[in-house]
Amino acid sequence: MADLDLGPLLAAAIDAAHDAAREILDVYAGDFAVARKSDQSPVTLADARAEAVILPRLMAAAPDIPVISEEQAEATGLPAAAAERFWLVDPLDGTKEFIKRNGEFTVNIALIEAGRPILGVVGIPAQGLIYAAAGPGTAGRHDASGTRTAIAARACPPEGAVVMSSRSHETNTDLDALLARRKVAERRIAGSALKFCRVAEGAADLYPRIGPTMEWDTAAGQAVLEAAGGRMTRLDGTPFTYGKPGFRNPGFVAEGR
Template sequence: MTLGSPIQVHDKTDILKLFEESAIAAGRVILDIYRAGAEVRLKSDKSPVTEADEKAERLILDALARHLPDIPVVAEEEVAAGRIPDISGGRFILVDPLDGTREFIGGHDDFTVNIALIEAGKPILGVVHAPALGTLYLGGAGKAEKLAVDDTDRVTARRQIAVRPRNATPSALVSRSHNCDATDAYIKKAEILERKAVGSSLKFCLVAEGVADIYPRFSPTMEWDTAAGDAVLRAAGGMVTTEDGAPLTYGKCIPGLRVFENPAFVATGRLRERG
C-alpha cells in the first residue's frame, strides 16, 4: 500500500486510492483461487461462499482498519457471521469482496470486488474491480474512470467515462443468475428490445461507460452488492432510483426487508442529455 496511515476522512482522493489498491490486492487473491479451483459451501441463507470471498474480505478489512480506523465497515461475510458495526454516525464503508460468486463458481469472468463509502445515505466513492477481466472502475471525488490492470496488478491505463446520450433503441442489462419475471415485465413494458445478461455489479459500470442504457433489478439485492457500482454510475452522470423514482439510499432498515436489503431499483444512464 503506497498511502500513509491513517488517511484523513475528508481526503476523498486518498480514500479512493486506498479503495483502488485494496480492490486490486483482493482481486489477486481471488484470481489465484479461481485458477486453482475453489471449494464451495452454503451459508445459512443458502447462498454460496468460497475461500476467495473470505480471504479477499479479510485483506480489505485489514487495509481499511489500518488506514481508516474510525470509519465502520459493513462487509458481506462479516454480516453473515452476525458482526454488524454501529453505523449511526451516518458515514460507513460497504464491502462485497466477491460479487457474483455464482459467476466465479461457474467459470464466468464477470465477478467483481466492490468497496464504497457512504455518507448520509449516499454512495459518494466507489470502486468496482473485475480481476479476471483486468478492469477496474472508480467513481467519486469529481471523476468517473475505467482503468486497465495488467497481470502484475499494475494500472496501465486510465480513461474518463460517462453515460451515453438518450437513443431511440435503448439497451438493457439483466442479471445472469438472478433474473426474474418482474424484471422481464418491466423491460417489456418499457419496450426495450435489446438486452444482455451480465453478472455482478459490472452492470452498473457498463451503463456508466455508455455500453448500455438501463439496468432494472426486481430480484433481491443487498447494499454491498450495489453501492460501489451506484457510486460509479452517479459519478458518470447516471442514477439509481427505486420504483417511485426516489434515489436508492444506504444504511436502510425497511419493514418487510432484511437489514441492508435493497428494494427493487432501476439504474439508468439516460438522465443526462448530451449532444
C-alpha cells in the same frame, strides 16, 4: 461532520481491490470447495481471502470509519443501525459466477455518507479492470497497466435502450412489465456489479432489478454510475439510499443520462 479528502481514500480502495483481485484469481486458478452460508448462498475461500486483504487496507486509511462487509456480517452479524459514514464491502460479488468460472464476478468497495454512496470501486478481476469514482465527473476505468480512461454514461439512443439483467436471476413477469413501458433495442445478461459498469461507461443504458439485493451488492456500482452522469432510483423514482434496516435493498432502476 468533518469534510473528507476523498483522494487518498479512493486510492486506498483501488489498492485494496487490486490486492483482493490477486487473492481471488489465485483461488480461481485451482480447485476450491463451495460452502453454504446461513441464507444458503454459496461462499468460497476466495470470498474470505479477498475480505482479509480489503479490511486492513480500509481501516489503515481511515481508522475512524467503520466497515460493513458481507462475510464479516455473516460471521458476527450486522449492526443495529448504520453510522453516518461507513464503508460497504462485498469482497466477491457474484460468487455463483465465480463458481461457474465465467469471469463475471467483481470486488465492490463503497463509502457511504448520510445514506448516499460518495465513493465507489468495482474491480473485475478476470478482466484486469477497476472502475472507480469519488464524485461527479470522476468516473474512470483503470486497466491492468494502471492506465486510467475517463468514462461517461450516455443518453439512450433513438433506437432504444440496451438493457442489462442478471445472469443468475431469471427475468420475471414484473421485469417484463417494467420494460414494456420502455423502448428496448437489446437485452444483455451479465453477473454481479458488472452491469452497473456497463451502464456507467455507455455500453448499456438500463439496469432494472426487481428482486432483492443487499446494500453491498449495489453501493459501489451506484457511486461509479452517478459519477459518470447516470442515476439510480427505487422503482417508484424516489432516491435510493443506504443504511436501511437489515441493509436490504428494494427494487431499483439504474440508468444512463
